[in-house]
Amino acid sequence: MQKIVFVCLGNICRSPAAEAVLAAKAPAAGLSLRIDSAGTGDWHVGEPAYGPMSRAAAARGYDLSGLRARQFTARDFAAFDLIVVMDKTNERDVERLRPAGSATPVRQMMSYAPQAGANTVPDPYYTRDFGEALDLIERAVDGLVAELGRT
Template sequence: MSKPFNSPERASKISAPYKVLCVCLGNICRSPTAEVILQQQALRAGLDIQVDSAGTSNYHPNKTPDSRSQRHAQAHGYDLSHLRARQLQLADFQDFDLILAMDHDNYADILRLKAQADQVNAKVALMSAHDAIYPKQALPDPYYGGADGFERVIAQCESSSAAWVKYWQSQGIG
């Protein structure tokens, strides 16, 4: 039997924020940048969206984002300094509504982990799933490259975030 529309349990679910998790490999370059940019764009659009980030690996537990990511983000008005790396957990598939992979390899890793989860609420998609400028393209990992890679991350995260905001608005999400 379903809950009445105005029941307290149903009301809290309706008013809860839509929760999104951005995921890359190490959670120190791409996904923290995506987290902050997506959160800011959702807030500017007046959407009730809560954004977090994680990595498929546990290479940098509790570390701040890469200093180069922080520097490039700061130059564009984004502050990553408060973030700390963490690894994607099975519970995330229940706790989040949407998990956004930064590239195809992480997308596959996320789906493998999702298959192990007992309870699943989250849908999984590429960060660029709705992006007309970078359609379904991987967000390249800038870790071993130069400044242009970090700038590309910001540009693609801005473009993909705007596309997600537009999609959520069209779907009445947030």
């Protein structure tokens, strides 16, 4: 079973949405995965996903209601086979925690959907464009599922 964690800043918008989207799409592709999400910051630890993101996700059939924010830690490098970050700042913050000798790959979310024309998933907490974030996440998850299906 492949173990994947999605990482954003506060773990209340992008990464829980990515977790829910992959959880919804993986079974149809015959993938058995352990999926989680985390944030690089600790501001929202224990909180549910951000209301506007939860509502936008629910409108597309994704349930974020059971997810609670947690902070990414160095232990996650050993606990997961793949770490997927939403932007370059998240990548930098995650890499700062990398334990010596860890080879766990860290990849940008949009590397799974290069045709989407975006390098990062903009943070809808600030942009207020939850639909755009979900569009990008869905495209990237489709690419991730295709890649996982080939391995």
